[in-house]
Amino acid sequence: ELKVEQNPLFLSMQEGKNYTIYCNYSTTSDRLYWYRQDPGKSLESLFVLLSNGAVKQEGRLMASLDTKARLSTLHITAAVHDLSATYFCASFPYNTDKLIFGTGTRLQVFP
């Protein structure tokens, strides 16, 4: 059974600083997704990582995937207030289409 764990669960960071959110998953998987959720809203797809070593970047966010370590990271560069949201990673266990989510990381960026 696939378990997806994120840390930290809560992150308060100052504008301009860098930080990384970690996503570990427990069984073999070659697909990893990152989503963003604003308060009261639904989930918005951020990144799709489909192979070992995949790296995607969008603005101040960069996501990577290491399937051997069963680890994905979401790196935040020079944080701004607009990045304040909850970020989820999600994965499919190998050979299934059952999408399993982590518990989420709530990010707050303050001046």
Added chain:
Amino acid sequence: DVKVTQSSRYLVKRTGEKVFLECVQDMDHENMFWYRQDPGLGLRLIYFSYDVKMKEKGDIPEGYSVSREKKERFSLILESASTNQTSMYLCASSSQGFEAFFGQGTRLTVV
């Protein structure tokens, strides 16, 4: 753009009522999902469906059932609503292991 539409944004139901949550997607996706989201617990998979009339239990199926009579529509049924089913319910669809797209969510309150 992919559109996933949930029938209600907010619902208030009484304990013991039978509750139907409807979800429709317009992208001919094979897979559809129902999750519930509770603070600190992330998104937990209730059921998913990989084809018409096909379904598979997720992590927390107790107290729920689902129906998929047409490819575009996936219904979540609470046979006898209880207060511990008060939650945000999110529907999603995907095409065979690719990223999932979410509806706007239904906030259900059982009183």
